[in-house]
Amino acid sequence: MNSISLNRATLGLPPALTRHAGLAAVLVLICLYLSVRSEVFATTPNLVNVLRQVAVMAVLAAGLTVLMAAGGLDFSLGSQVAVVVAVVARLLESGTHVVIASICGVLLGATFGLVNGLVVTVFKVAPFVTTLATATVLDGAALIAMKGQSVSAGGALTDLGTGELLGIPYLLLIAVLVIGGAAATLRWTRFGRDALAIGGNAVAARLGGIPVLRHTVMLYVANGMLAGLAGIMLLSRLGAASPGTAGLHLELTVVAAVVIGGTALHGGNATVAGTVLGVLLLGIVANGINLLQIDSFYQSVAVGVVLLVAAVVNQLRHRGPH
């Protein structure tokens, strides 16, 4: 990786470009490989298909990146999505207007975030523990909300799930807006910079006059609202809530995407661009596995190996000349 550092110095490339060179290289290599092995991979319809599939993950990952910048962590986002999907489906099924149902979904997410944030800040419970516990509660709550059966959302959200604007799916547009919002928050707003300061040194941030507790709670609430949005997006794609949708396994994918992108688990350092690369990597690998029809027993091996390679490559970057 010395060569990369040298190149950066000699070519004067902005760090934003070279920072993710390793991860981007892994992504490009995988795309090249898939293009050679499968003629459909590099077609527009398939790429749009992949992007639509990762939209939900991208929305969650973008919010989580800002939260992790501040040293927070939320393992319950996927489970919040599960509950929102179930409740909104229930509301739609009982004839509630789609707008009201959606607002309820977002507010529900905000409530979950508020609970997480208050437990983490007021009771000083580690975020990992807090949100793992709420995740378990919410996974159960989702089953209760749908009584263990599929709940059809009817056609109210179909337009959102399948519609396009100039050939771009609505879901993808929403994801891009959220990602852009997260990136702008981190780069251009006091709120985002304060999040980084809190993650980098919470004591110094507090002594410098940043209201650390309030800020942290707000971040959890914002993440809950994004989980609400993601739930509505997911429901619009699935058309129904069913047991096993979203939940902890979605969450693990989201956390993996953020961490592989280079955002520090301990806060203070976050990159939305890296998160986007991480999300794309996971989405493309899942798509590629289906296209190449890799045997089911080898699928998790393949995903795991890709994750490992990406994580190692990304880590090598930090081993610059010291």
Add this chain to the structure above:
Amino acid sequence: MMKSRILTAALAATAATTSLAACGSGSDSGDSDDAAYAIGFVNADSLDFHQCLEAGIDDQAQTVPVEVVHANSARDPAKEQANVEDMIVRQVDAIVLQTVNIDSLEGAIAKAVAADIPIFLTSVGGPDMAGVAGAELSDVQHTGEVSAEWLNEDSAGQDVDVAIIAGAPGAASDLFVGGFKSALGPHATVVFEQPGMFQRAKAQEVAENLLQSNPDVDYVFVPNEEMGFGALTAFENAGRSDIKIITNGGTEDGLEATSEGRFAMLVASSPYELGVKAVSTMVDLLENPTDEPVIGQIPTTVVTKDNVDDAPSYCG
């Protein structure tokens, strides 16, 4: 149909508040004064299937009459063991067990045999059935074969491409898929086979990718209805109504989708009927014990949009 959904929603809302009380360990039903026998029923979960199974057992118990002692293992193999032990302590005359998974079955059977209480298995059996009194099993391999035979007939000798969206890798999914493939005619080619993990959302994602890699596919075999709906959503979102979905289930929603032609074929069976059969067989066995276990198969019905009325009622 819409009406019944609203009803279900309303019921669910009230049930959610009362169910906590009702789900306490071992609520009794049946008239215990006149009951000829007490049967312990250990259920595995509270999904649709399990609730309908329980309804069948309770209804049949009323007519005999038999007292039923309930317990639910909530997907936990350890809790299943404890539930079976509880039943033994309560000295029930027989145990009906819907197991959480095959692995926990052996211990449960051994405990019942040691206590000399006849045990009856529903839908899932183990490799060694020597100790059980009887069982009513779903033959998933047979379901796969039936599905393939219908496809052979439906395609009428033409060359067709077939995709399989399997469950999570493991015994159940392998039996489904193995039976299906073994009975598939020479004109049908399996062009795609990927796991949908028995989850609706995952099956939908796989089906979306299938549309990219093999857009010309003619038939899709999906071994359960949940995943079938996932695939259906993917195809409908893509405006593809020409791909024929073959699946397995029998719920109201599934039958409705079949009657509308959205599922081309459904192998339907009824957990309610299974419950009825379990209690009646068990009572027979208590009155006339046999040396060999009495093992039956859950009856299945091949349903297409032309014969939806032939399907057994899923929940009585």
Add this chain to the structure above:
Amino acid sequence: MAERPPVGLAMTATGPGEPTARPRPAHPDATSSGRPATPALRMLGIVKSYGGATALAGVDFVARAGRVHALLGMNGAGKSTLVQILSGAVAADAGVIEVGGSRLTHQGPRAARAAGIATVYQRRSLVPALSVAENLLLGRLPRARGIVAWREIREQGATMLTDLGLDLDPQMPVRALGPGSQTLVEIARESHRGGRILILDEPTASLGGHDAALIHRLVRQLAANGTSVVYISHHLDEVIGLSDDVTVLRDGRVVLTAETASTSAADIVSAMVGTTVVNDRPPRPERPHVPVLRIDGLSRPGRIADLSVTVGAGEIVAVIGQAGDGHEELFPFLSGMRRGYDGTVTLRDERIRPHQVTRSLRSGLRCVTGDRLGTGLVPQLSVDENVTALHPTARRPLMRWGHLRSLAGEARSRFGVTTLQPNPPVSALSGGNQQKALLAKWLSGSSVSACLLEDPTGGVDIQAKAEIHTIIEDLADSGIAVLLASSDTDEVMRLADRVVVVRDGRAIAERSVDDLTHDALTHLLLGGSQ
């Protein structure tokens, strides 16, 4: 080993550092016991430098079996380096170490330990959740057929404690012991592991008198058993009462080595301070005393008792104590970092509640930590962002990077922060530049009326230190009330107008710097009877 008289004969006791005095034996070479003349430890010509800065310039040091040898020196005199070399943590550039007459050929902690050199640092290395006995036998737990033999552990632990005359329950978890008893356990463990040369790094620092007395008793016991104890301390009374020999380091050289009985507190102090102290203090203008910052009755049980201090506009007042003493409570109290203090703060007649951080910042109070990366700066963020973090105009909802850069530019040039790259993360700076960035972050705003500076030149080089001193004087000249919390006598003599000396959690003296000499300040600080 029985020739050493038992511990006893208590004399005066004036402080926690005061040990029980006892009759002293003559030099071991002359004792009738026939002890071999070969010293337990001999270090010859030890040299060590760090990137040009000489830490040790040819140190000779001899420690004998059965004796306690005190090692003294001001901060930076080379004590820690010497201890690190002895314990194998750091390799010497040149010099010879002999243990029991044979030269130590290998370096490193294992070799040192194998040679019988054991070190007890101030930072404890016990496992809090394990019992006293387990900690004593840590790493060498007796086993029976592969299984930990609990009864054996209890019995061995109890025996060890009894042998050393320690009244501790071997079953009690170490966590439940007080700090003094924990130190006892640690010393006992190192001794038991075969430490024939035992280095104790300020074992009584921040301990009360009773605990200190217990440790002194253990040290005497170990010496009576034939161990050679190297005892590092800042407390003069303790050194004089406890040790047989004393060595003073200054600027990496041995300036005094003698039998303790043949020297005096005054000799030791002047050896530590040196005769060449020139007061490079520039003249400071006389100002009318206008009180700005007032702290009344600052207390925290066990750490600081009833400290009161007033700082006027443009005045620099230093609160000085030895490392670990109560003056270190000023920052956590005044910054609002920690609660649980008694005491009031007044800033220009306005009552300040320190834990309401935003409000006290708005009132113009700034507290600059001595732990710049731990509680002062955000290491991952850039220099520009760090130094503008408290500027009101940089704290609008939307970032204006151009504005921020120009604000940062002013702050950087005023505080002399220089960087090679245009705007690196603050963690990439040298210690001196980090320290200047820290001061810039907290003090570059216009609304500052009073500030607390904790150890403002800790860990920076001489040049940066001089620059920071100028910055601090400029701050005071601009009318800011400067409160300085420090352990550095040079710095205090150089900067302060008034000095409050804290010893063992109490303010023992308040002097104008004009009425104070370097020696006198050191005397006050070290507690040597004058």
